[in-house]
Amino acid sequence: MTLITRAVSAGFGMVAAAGLALSVGAGAAYADPPLLNGNFAGGDAENLWTIASTCAPAGCTGTVSSNQGxxxxxxxxxxxxxxxxxxxxxxxxxxxxxxPAVIHMAIDPVTLGGVLSADSNGACPGGITSATPFQLKQV
Structure with a gap:
């Protein structure tokens, strides 16, 4: 009887450990999308952004506002x-x-690194395009 009890207890322990390993693995595989929330500054402290984001089953959206208006x-x-x-x-x-310039920005919410791409859309003779990396810092 003691041998059977130990075998059953060991079996439950292995099942519990396997379940824990699966739930930890599932958590990593199905992590929430990285939100971007707070106040941020770029290369200069004059341009400050306030960013608020949220995710729902339909997707992730947010708003970014600058102290530049x-x-x-x-x-x-x-x-x-x-x-x-x-x-x-x-x-x-x-x-x-x-x-006029149309400025597109892409930001990695983990590293806070981004790329600013601008295009004059042909308004300047010959057109102007540029792409500049930037680094945000949370303030």
Whole structure:
């Protein structure tokens, strides 16, 4: 009887350990998408962003607002948050005139690294495009 009790107890222990291993593995495989929330500064302390994000079964969305007066909705795709801003005088053309710039930003919520891509959409003679990496810091 003692031998049977020990065998049954050992069996339950192995089943419990296997269940724990599966639940830990499942947690890692099905982790929540990385949210991006708080106040952030880029390379200069003059441009501060307030970011709020949330996820639901339909997807992840959020809003980013700047102390420079703009606000934009953002969405999560392939582990990065994306949003864009249009600045009416974002580019100085080679002839000295100003042109609007459409600025697209992609941010990795884990590293807080991002890329700012801008396009004059042909408003400057010859068009202007650029891509600049940046690093956010939570403040």
């Amino acid at each position: 703009w606000s934009s909705p953002m969405t999560l795709h392939d582990g990065r948050w994306y949003f864009f801003v249009t600045k009416p005088d974002g580019f100085v053309c080679s002839d000295g005139s100003f042109a």
